[in-house]
Amino acid sequence: MTATRKIDLAFLGVGALWLAVLGWLVAITPREDGALAVTQSLTPGGWMAWTLPTALFFMTITGLLIVFSYLALRFPERPRMGVLRFETTRGDRLFVTLLGSAFINLAWLGLVGANQPYALILCLLYAAAIFRWA
Secondary structure: OOHHHHHHHHHHHHHHHHHHHHHHHHHHOOEEOOEEOOOOOOOOOOOOOOOHHHHHHHHHHHHHHHHHHHHHHHOOOOOEEOOOOOEEOHHHHHHHHHHHHHHHHHHHHHHOOOOHHHHHHHHHHHHHHHHHHO
16 A cells, blocks of 8 residues: 555545544534524533534634645645745645634624624635735
8 A cells, every 4th residue: 555545544534533523513512492502512511611613613723734734745845935925835824824814803803893704704815815825
């Protein structure tokens, strides 16, 4: 078996595990009238209010790290110079995107308040710009 095939199979297993955890999270989410009660705690009486949106946030970060790890192993790249004026790799651009998205969301909360999904649209545009030109 080639090394590439081993990498593919390993990440396929990790992806399957990630999907299983995601399914488990949805399965343990409390329900009200048959619908998911996403604002209720996944661990009643626990020390932290883990809700489904909070868990999905961390699952998304985990999924991104898995995908970018796979891409780094499977398709290595050389750093490139962009508008940020320093060399960046895919991982660097992911970090800058996540950091910038955090600031966009905090600014949105401070200036606009509610309607956070609109901030997500702005974050996705920011991410597209970073990955294209940075």
